[in-house]
Amino acid sequence: MKRASWGCCVIDSDPVGIPESLRQRTRTDAVALFLAHWRMSLLAVSLLTMAVLYVWGEYWPRHLQLAWCTVAFGNYIAQSFVSWKMESEESLVKAMPRYMPWLLFSIIVSGVVWGSLPWLLSPPIPTVFAYVSLFNLMLVFCVVNSPCTQTMLICAVLPVMLLNTSALAFRSELIYAGYFLVVISLVLLYGLRVQAAIHTTMTERHLARDLNDALTRQQQQLVAVERENALLLERQRLMYDMHDGLGSTLLATLCAIERDNLPQSAVIEALRSCVDDLRLVIDSLEPMEHDLVTLLATVRYRLGPRLKDAGLTLDWDIHDLPELPWLEPPDALHVLRLVQEALANVLKHARADHVRLATRASEDHVEIHIEDNGCGFDLNTVPLGRGLRNQNRRAEYLGGEFKIDSALGRGTCLTLLLPVLRY
Structure with a gap:
């Protein structure tokens, strides 16, 4: 005692x-x-x-x-x-x-x-x-x-x-x-x-x-450590994105210019692509509050003038969608890249004058449709290129699915299915 x-x-x-x-x-x-x-x-x-x-x-x-x-x-x-x-x-x-x-x-x-x-x-x-x-x-x-x-x-x-x-x-x-x-x-x-x-x-x-x-x-200490780790991971992600996207494009363009085998129009197109990629990275960091509609609105704001200059009419058919709790900046960047690449393919290959961007919501999924009235292609005879394979990988990373529906003479419809809740 x-x-x-x-x-x-x-x-x-x-x-x-x-x-x-x-x-x-x-x-x-x-x-x-x-x-x-x-x-x-x-x-x-x-x-x-x-x-x-x-x-x-x-x-x-x-x-x-x-x-x-x-x-x-x-x-x-x-x-x-x-x-x-x-x-x-x-x-x-x-x-x-x-x-x-x-x-x-x-x-x-x-x-x-x-x-x-x-x-x-x-x-x-x-x-x-x-x-x-x-x-x-x-x-x-x-x-x-x-x-x-x-x-x-x-x-x-x-x-x-x-x-x-x-x-x-x-x-x-x-x-x-x-x-x-x-x-x-x-x-x-x-x-x-x-x-x-x-x-x-x-x-x-x-x-x-x-x-x-x-x-x-x-x-509080754990929250501070987690915040620091999140900032570090976000900094690393930005470095990788800029290195793999913007950096590689600029390096390839610079090498071609040094060899004097790149026309001016190609240089302008490469620089425009770099600017678009940089804007995508910046837009993905904006506070979207897990709102996919707000995220897609940035695409319309960034690419709308470019589509109009190319003679493409954009049909904006966006409906209210449920919040996606998992939609953080890294995921938002993948969604933006998917939509940007789809629209870029319409500009480059579809020979279309009308493109429609639409959204739909189901019980456990949301859908993003990008549909054009261009020439289309035969899925059975045309192999998937690197760009489409990258799109499939991005969709799998997001826990969703990327679908292509196209036929000669009746345009192409690209569909991105994303889960409302991701486990």
Whole structure:
């Protein structure tokens, strides 16, 4: 059993390895509970003092009544002053080492005042002895149920126990002293158990609060680490995208220009492709709130003028779609590249004058249709090029499916199916 000093007193502490700082916080809470009720407690005990004088005053000599009242009420005033000083301090933790010894001393004096009642009776009438002892027993029972620390409880009960028991032993029957000692000891043990249970609850509450604070700090640290990792991954993704897309296109164009075998129109087309690719990367970083319609609107804004200059009429048939919780910037870039490549193929190969971009929603999928009225091609005779294979890989990465429907003379329809929820 560990023992921890506090002020001028010694308190037994639980042998469970609880830090001293945590036990101190629990004791501070117990003292704070006591200070929250000290006014009503002192008012009640003052009324009891006057009631005792009224009921049993005739059994005391006058000078003993005066001395007992002087000590009792003087002690109540001193205890009120100490309690008020502790209550008015900014920090109870700092006030306790200074004022707690005085508070414990006043509690001991209160116990001596009430425990001395049987010694003041003159003559020692057995019936009056019994009433006074029962009154002290009732007072002790009230004390053990009031908010306080175990040390305060012992300081209040022990003087009553010793003085009242010795008075019964010397001025009455010894057997009554034994009965009284047993009963008041049981009451004291009960009070100590009650206070221990209250203090355990306070300690567990502090432990839970400390654990919650620690978990909150760890969660904040994890969120910060995850944010840093997300930024790092996003930075790496941008580097890869720009290296594989914009970088490779610029390098190939530069090499062709250096060899003087690239016409001006091809240079312009390559640079336009680089600008479009750079815009796609930038657009994918915009906050879309998982909204596919908003993402597609950026395609219309970026490529609409280019389609118009090429003589293509864009039919915008976009309907409301459910949010896609998985649609983050990397996924948004894949969607944008799929749509951009599909429209670029219409410009380069379809020989069309009309293209339709439409969306549809089903129970668990959303669909993006890109349909032109161009020349089309035979799926059975024309092998899939690198671009179409890349589109299929992008669709698989998104958890969706890429479909091609085309025939000679009736145009081409490209369909991208995306899941609403991706597992």
